[in-house]
Amino acid sequence: MGSSASRTWGGSTLDARRGVRRRRLLEVGLDLLGGPEGASAVTVRSVCRHAKLTDRYFYESFADRDELLLAVYDEVAEQAQRALVEAVTTTPADTPDAVARAAVRAFLGLLTDDPRKGRVLLLAPMSDPLLSQHALRLQLAFGELIRVQLAAVASRPPQPAPLEQRLTASALIGALTQLFIRWLDGSLAVTPAELTDYCVRLLLTSVPLARPQTP
Incomplete structure (x- = not known):
């Protein structure tokens, strides 16, 4: 039986x-x-x-x-990560502008298609200590994704130093997170297209920061 x-x-x-x-x-x-x-x-x-x-x-x-909170957060975070990975891996690596634009659009698409998910990812951790600590892992994962893309965009000599890549990726994650938070809470009055264009410029102009400085 x-x-x-x-x-x-x-x-x-x-x-x-x-x-x-x-x-x-x-x-x-x-x-x-x-x-x-x-x-x-x-x-x-x-x-x-x-x-x-x-x-x-x-x-x-x-x-x-708490277990429910983490399950909800992890599910949304996994969706965001899948969207980002798919966006950057299906765009030719030799087109840095297109790669950056695809990544930003994928993330903003998640936020605009279902605003609940944006609030879960970015706003909820600001008021809940459990989620705040948990969100650090997501930021590390996104930071690694950015680091890999910086390395690919800046692949021509001189090669970017690993430490510079990590520092730049961390700085970008902080900057992008604050932009998206302010956009979500309504304190940053820009259109999705304007926000996308700015984020793409920010990512691309940060590539020199990931290169070792020459004397």
């Missing part, structure tokens, strides 16, 4: 129903975390209420509220 998880009730297995409930909880978590109140709106009670599930089903998928 099969396990209870694989048995079918009403045309659906227990595992399948658990998956559906988990998906519902994640969607509600995204709604709340990506909403105007951010992380403060996410509690076990509020999530269960919006998902129309009892707390029994919440704890079936997540140990606590």
Whole structure:
């Protein structure tokens, strides 16, 4: 006989129903975390209420509220990273302007297609210590992606020094993050096209900074 998880009730297995409930909880978590109140709106009670599930089903998928927060954040971060990697790997490496533009458009596309995701990635960590620490890992991953692109763009002699690449990539991540945060919260009144153009110029003009200085 099969396990209870694989048995079918009403045309659906227990595992399948658990998956559906988990998906519902994640969607509600995204709604709340990506909403105007951010992380403060996410509690076990509020999530269960919006998902129309009892707390029994919440704890079936997540140990606590923090685990749900991290799951929502990681899912959005993974989508952002996939979009960036796809953008830069499908654009010819010998066209630095096109590579930079593809990367910026991919990230802005994620923010504009679903503003909740932008708020989860950039705004929620500003008010929640757990997410703030967790977001550092994403910044490191994005920084490495930028470092690789700097190395490719600046591949002609003199070769950029590894330390200079890392420092420049870190500086760019900080600058780009602040730009996107201010754009998301409405304090930077520019169009997506204007923001894209500026970010592309910023990335391209930073390539000399990744080169070793000659006496």
